[in-house]
Amino acid sequence: MMGRKKLFLFVFIVAILLIRLPKAQATLSFKVVPNYIPIHFFYNGKDFEISGHTDYTADYIIIIKDKSEKKLVLRRKGKVKGLFWMNVGEISFEPIPIVYMVFTDKPIDKILNKEEQKKYGIGYTALFDGVKIEGVPESQRTKWIREFIKFKEHLKLYRQNINSIKVETGKSGSDFILHTHWPFQVPPDNYTVTVYAIKNGQIVETSTNIIKVQKVGLLKKITELALKKPALYGIIAILIAIIAGLGVGMIFGGKSKH
Amino acid sequence: MYIYLPIALTSVNIFLIVGLGLMVGLLSGLFGVGGGFLMTPLLIMIGIPPTVAAATDANQIVAASSSGVIAHWRLGNVDFKMGLLLLIGGFTGGALGVHIIKILKAMGNANFLIKITYVVMLGLVGGFMFVESLIALRKSKHKDNPGATAISSGEMVVETKKRSFLRSLPFQVYFEKSGVSHSVIVPVALGMLVGILAAIMGVGGGFLMVPVMLYFLRMPMHVVVGTSLFQIMFTCTEVTFLQAYANHTVDFILAILLLLGSTFGAQMGARIGRRLKGDQLKILLSLIILIITVKMLLSIVMKPDILLSYKGGH
Numbered sequence: 001m002m003g004r005k006k007l008f009l010f011v012f013i014v015a016i017l018l019i020r021l022p023k024a025q026a027t028l029s030f031k032v033v034p035n036y037i038p039i040h041f042f043y044n045g046k047d048f049e050i051s052g053h054t055d056y057t058a059d060y061i062i063i064i065k066d067k068s069e070k071k072l073v074l075r076r077k078g079k080v081k082g083l084f085w086m087n088v089g090e091i092s093f094e095p096i097p098i099v100y101m102v103f104t105d106k107p108i109d110k111i112l113n114k115e116e117q118k119k120y121g122i123g124y125t126a127l128f129d130g131v132k133i134e135g136v137p138e139s140q141r142t143k144w145i146r147e148f149i150k151f152k153e154h155l156k157l158y159r160q161n162i163n164s165i166k167v168e169t170g171k172s173g174s175d176f177i178l179h180t181h182w183p184f185q186v187p188p189d190n191y192t193v194t195v196y197a198i199k200n201g202q203i204v205e206t207s208t209n210i211i212k213v214q215k216v217g218l219l220k221k222i223t224e225l226a227l228k229k230p231a232l233y234g235i236i237a238i239l240i241a242i243i244a245g246l247g248v249g250m251i252f253g254g255k256s257k258h
Numbered sequence: 259m260y261i262y263l264p265i266a267l268t269s270v271n272i273f274l275i276v277g278l279g280l281m282v283g284l285l286s287g288l289f290g291v292g293g294g295f296l297m298t299p300l301l302i303m304i305g306i307p308p309t310v311a312a313a314t315d316a317n318q319i320v321a322a323s324s325s326g327v328i329a330h331w332r333l334g335n336v337d338f339k340m341g342l343l344l345l346i347g348g349f350t351g352g353a354l355g356v357h358i359i360k361i362l363k364a365m366g367n368a369n370f371l372i373k374i375t376y377v378v379m380l381g382l383v384g385g386f387m388f389v390e391s392l393i394a395l396r397k398s399k400h401k402d403n404p405g406a407t408a409i410s411s412g413e414m415v416v417e418t419k420k421r422s423f424l425r426s427l428p429f430q431v432y433f434e435k436s437g438v439s440h441s442v443i444v445p446v447a448l449g450m451l452v453g454i455l456a457a458i459m460g461v462g463g464g465f466l467m468v469p470v471m472l473y474f475l476r477m478p479m480h481v482v483v484g485t486s487l488f489q490i491m492f493t494c495t496e497v498t499f500l501q502a503y504a505n506h507t508v509d510f511i512l513a514i515l516l517l518l519g520s521t522f523g524a525q526m527g528a529r530i531g532r533r534l535k536g537d538q539l540k541i542l543l544s545l546i547i548l549i550i551t552v553k554m555l556l557s558i559v560m561k562p563d564i565l566l567s568y569k570g571g572h
Contacts (some may be wrong), residue, residue, distance in 0.1 A: 044260040044269045077565045084558045086373050091566070151566040184262065184269040185305070215264065222264045226506050234502030237510040238495050241321035241517055248521035249328025 027055035027173070028197045028205040035209060037182060038216040045184040048211075050103075050193060055173040058197040058204065059111040060165050061122055062103040062178060064211070066189050069095035074151070076135065076144075091135035091144060099186055100127060100158045103178050105165040113201040120196065120203060124149055124160060156183035188213045265509035266310045272515060274304065279519025283322045286520065287329060287527020289543040290483030291464035291490075294319060295380075295550060297516075306512065307568060313501035313508045314516070316494040321517035322524045323491040329528035330484030337435035337481050341488040343442055344449035344467065348493060351453020358454065377554050379455060383469050384547030390473075391540035398537070436477040436485075448474055449489075464490050465547055472540070479536030483528075 030052025037046050050062055071094035078088035104111070108123045117126040128145050136144050152158035161180070168175045176195075190212050197205040215223055226233045262269045278300055282293035294315050301311035330336050362372075427441035448470050456463030464486055471482040502508040531539060 039262055041261055042259075043262040073569065074566045075569055077562055077567070084373070085561055086558055087567075090569070147565045151564050154564055184260075185267075187267050219262065219264045222511065226265055226502070226508070230503045230506055231499075233510075234499040234508065237317050237502055237508050237513060238320055238498050240510060241317055241498070241513060242324050242495075244514070244517050245321040245324030245326075245521050245524075246328055248525060249325045249332075252329065252525040 027053075028195060028207045029053055030176075030195050030207060030209065032193055032209050032211055035211050037211065037213045039188055039214065039219060040216055041219055043184060046182045047179070048182050049177065049179050050195070051175070051177040052195060052207075053173060053175050054197050054205065056197075056199070056204075057169050057174050058199050060105050060167065060176045061108065061112065061196045061198065062101075062165065063122065063194045063196070064099065064101040064103075064191050065097040066099050066191055069097050072096050072098070074148075089135055091133065093148060094132050094134075096131055097127075098157060098189075099191060100152070102160045103164045103180065104162050105167045105176065107162050111198050111201070112196075112203070116201065116203050120206075122196070124158075156185040182211075182213070186213065188215050261511065261515070263306075263310075263509050263512050265507065266306045266314070266512055268305050268307075270304065270306075270512070270515075275512065275515040276519040279318060279322075279516035280523040281519070282516075283325070283520030283523020284527040284530075285523075285546065286319070286322045286464075286487065287326045287524035287529075288483075288531045289464075289527075289539065289546075290326075290468050290486035291543070293322070293464075293520075295465060296546075301512075306509075309505060309507045309568075310509050310512070313498070313505065314510075314512045316497040316501060317508050317510060317513035318516035318520055319494040320491060320498055321513070322520035323487045323494065325521040326487040326524035326528060327484065327491055329525050330480075330487060333480070333484070333528065333532065334435070335480045335484030336488050337433055337477065337485045338488065339431070340433050340436055340445055340471075340475070340477070341485045343445035344452075344471075344485070345489050345492055347446040347449020347451075348453040348456075348463070348467075348489060349496070350446075351450035351455075352457045352493070353453075354450070355454040355457025359457065373554075373558055375455070377551060377558070379466065380547055380551040380554065383466065384544045384551055386473075387469055387540055387544035388548060391537045391544060394537045395541065433477075436475070436481050438476050440475060445475060463493070465543075468543065479539055480531070483531060483539075487524075 030050060033049045033051075034046070037048070071092055073090050073092045075087045076089050076091040077085055080086055080088060102108075102123060108117065112122060117123055118129055121127050121129075124145075131145075133141055133144060149158060164180065165176050165178045190210055193209045193211055195207050195209075196203050214220075225236075259272045260269045261272050278297065282297045282300075285291060285296065286293050294312075297315045297318075298308075298311050301315065302308050306314070327336060359372075424440060424444060427443050429442045430439055431442055432439045449467075452463045452466045452470055455466055467486050467489065468482055471477045471486065472479065477485070498508055534542075
């Protein structure tokens, strides 16, 4: 009797394990070079590369964004008295990433179905699906999403680069590569890079990596001083300004009337 | 050649920033204005966040104005007595202005009132200075013809009444450097008025203080420039400290780059100014103020490309 129970238990565990195992062995692998971007005094952004491989033929989408999706409150311009354009109030978006970059090998709608786009938040349309917008009437939602994207793209924090990934297909599967530039406007933080492998309109595999962007050296020390000892930082800033001003005044010299 | 700014979190062209500093410093040394009304929008235009642009601009004005004060002090153009009285009024007015802003915000539509105040004040000051300087220049050209310089009897009566009222006030003091006598109440009150307006408009107030000293206090143009810079130096020192302490928005790397240009610009401005007549200086300043007014008016009448912005700044 005990033997049968043990056998049932064994079969049950094996069945559970089999169900939880992926349909196929994970073959998507990729690397980000460099995956660490130090910000020093002469930093002006950085060229970087994302390359990888799958054992099968696929299309690819790469998304880079920050981990923390918070509430972002902005000033909103509008027309006052029918003539003047000025700040008329605030508008908030929640939850929304600070940075959102999408790279693809083909147009999103051609390679991925709408349900999958929505499920994984791929592309601007899907990204804003779950975003709560406050400060404007619901009827103006589309208009302000468009304005938000325009604002973020202007700051180089959002981008959607279609056909930017190069794919080479061979007998052993396919290789992909993306060469692009990391804009200096992106603030220091850890950013998640997610690669989606797509077949027949479905995501078949995903893999993630991290890009670390960090201030280093004197630049880091100055920031720490400004944040941790603001009074001292303020006094130093004033003293430098006065000494520089007086110094240049002395260098220039000139006749005194005193 | 680019440099990354630790507080502004952006990369900028070193030569562009030094050049901006040089240009605004030149105006500062020439006219006795801090140049905040010009520099802050320019910095925002090249990608500096508005809060950092406004705070850092105050920091660099400390350098440009101290450089300018030294240059004008050497030329004998700083009335320290008058400057201190205006400063006392300015500090008090600034504090009052901050409270007025709070009340305006509570009433709603504060931004509209601030922008309109800005445009109207700039337009009035610039327009008045331009017309007045133009008349003065014409008069000096017609010196040989006494009929052309005659002042109307109406103007004489208003001027006499104003002077007798100012002389009737208590605590009269003679300001040697400016060559004028005033009650101490007058510069303190005028300083306060400018302080209130400057706080409402979010600027240092140099372009308001210069006309006040010229037309109300009757100080000579060259002394006005030096004394205005003396006052601006203290006002901006206070603003820099408060911004660094409370908001962490002063980027002193950006300030150093700006002051590399502005300190030299201020010296050059002071020297160029020495070669120009008072009325020529006034007409140039009024033209700059009028250009800024038109630009500002256009910016609020024409639809902007981007309707969203980060909070903070002017």
